[in-house]
Amino acid sequence: MIKVENLVKKFDDKTVLNDISFEVKDGETLAVVGFSGSGKSTILKIICGLLEKDSGTIKTSEGDIAMVFQYSALFDSLTVHDNIIFALTERKDLRKLYSSQDLDNIVREKLKLVGLEEIEDKFPSELSGGMQKRVSFARAIVTNPKTILYDEPTAGLDPISSTLIEDYIVRLKDETHASSIVVTHQMSTIQRTADKVLMLYNGKSVFQGTPQEMCEQGNEYTKQFITASLNGPMKLLTE
Amino acid sequence: MEQIRAYFKQSATYQLLQILADQLDDFFTTFGEIAIRGLMVLKCIFAGQINLKEVIEQSARFGVSSLPITISIVSMTSIIVAMQVAGEMVKQGGGNYVGLLVAMLTVRETGIIMSGFAIISMIGSSLASEIATMKVTEQIDAIRVLGVNPIRYLFVPRVLAGTLMMPPVMIVASTFGIIGGGIASTLVSELSYKAYFSSVWSGLYIYDIKVAIAKAFTYGFVIALISCTCGYIAKGGAKGVGIATTKAVVWSFVAIVILDLIFSIAFFF
Ligand SMILES: Nc1ncnc2c1ncn2[C@@H]1O[C@H](COP(=O)(O)OP(=O)(O)OP(=O)(O)O)[C@@H](O)[C@H]1O
Ligand SMILES: [Mg+2]
Secondary structure, eight states, rough: EEEEEEEEEEEETTEEEEEEEEEEOTTOEEEEOOOTTTSSHHHHHHTTTTTTOOOEEEESSSSSSEOTTTOOOOOOTTTTHHHHHHHHHHHHTTTSOOHHHHHHHHHHHHHHHHTTOSSOEEEEGGGGHHHHHHHHHHHGGGGGSSEEESSSSTTTTOOHHHHHHHHHHHHHHHHHHOOOEEEEEEEEHHHHHOSEEEEEEEEEEEEEEEEEHHHTTOOOOHHHHHTTTTTSSSOOOOO | OOOHHHHHHSSSSHHHHHHHHHHHHHHHHHHHHHHHHHHHHHHHHTTTOOOHHHHHHHHHHHHHTHHHHHHHHHHHHHHHHHHHHHHHHHHHHOGGGHHHHHHHIIIIHHHHHHHHHHIIIIIIHHHHHHHHHHHTHHHHHHHHTTTOOOOIIEEEEHHHHHHHHHHHHHHHHHHHHHHHHHHHHHHHOOHHHHHHHHHHHHHHOOOEEEEEEHHHHHHHHHHHHHHHHHHHHHSSSSHHHHHHHHHHHHHHHHHHHHHHHHHHHHHHO
């Protein structure tokens, strides 16, 4: 469960998130959409504790919170193998629970889940952007988190890899009953993964509802988003 | 009144003051960050949260990779000093003191301070840019989200390695310095090796060596801590990495010169 109430976040004088509220139940996925700079990544970073909020309340289920970063954020001095098991070998409570044989198996299993194999000994710089994204996915879920935050998990992936990741987001949610938030710009990702959609514009919530409601009725904002029109209430350049 | 204020805000004086205020603000922020991280590092070390494998890896970086440069810089300094003074001292009848002078100077000052400068420019800058790159590419955020303490994971092995490796580096470099000074003296003057080295022994005090080792531990700690912290507080993209690296080098230089002054006052007066 993720429960956010009246969340406000300012950078200096600029209000990036203005009174945002939503709830994601166990086993549910919320898609967050909106323009570049509308505060999507900021919401995720506040939920996982990387940024401080200015006001509002946030509750999440007990257990780990995982985050798949927008630009992967793989450790470039570590191999793919060591990236994936990072939390298992470096975290105080998890260290020494696994033998190196266990760890090898975990790496192979997680890589297979994201459609990769035999890249354990490569360094992130030797992988394509899409492969890095999938490795970062594998790294995030290694601790069986109860809350999973995805920052544009399918951006920069080819349509087939995107589908693979989308399927996996759904499967993971069904198996672990985790609550997830997916930040995305792609309608396909919304359709395939989300139970609910939150749309942001200028730091405010301008739509909340199911993907179906978004497509069928929606409002001026969602219509503009779906038709990718330049005409509508949202303007790219704000003063 | 409003008009005067608006006018004042455009004036050069205001802008100059503004820049000065920003720099002062930046100075105190950085100083605070370094102090806080230092305490956190010490806390981790005393709690025994040390990854030995990492410490050894980082020690190789501090000790082995920097050695050629450190030895060259310290030796060159001693050689230059010997060349400058040996001829004249022998002429004036002070040949017996050339070794003493070079040894005292190297052990008390140049051995450690020149090693420090070499380590800052080679290792300090690379630590800062490494950690700053991790910061601006969100790798440090990733460490935190994965539940690992970045101070324990990044700072502790680097700061420990810096602290532990500085004394051996300084001792090796100083030894080369004293020997280099001897070679230079005998080349530029009538002095014999024997005369040089027997006066070296009379200039080596255990007390001086102890103080030098204490300095080395301190400078190693401070250089590694400042470099890691400047990297850690980097902001922005590639430019932020550059700023962090410069900051690490400047702050480390100034810090060890100030510490050197404090050590000199505390132990030799
Ligand atoms: N550390 C920061 N300091 C100052 N301003 C920031 C910081 N991080 C983000 N911002 C500002 O907050 C706003 C929201 O940023 P955020 O990264 O959340 O956008 P986003 O919706 O994820 O955009 P994108 O789709 O491009 O990833 C932007 O205007 C950005 O300039
Ligand atoms: Mg973003």
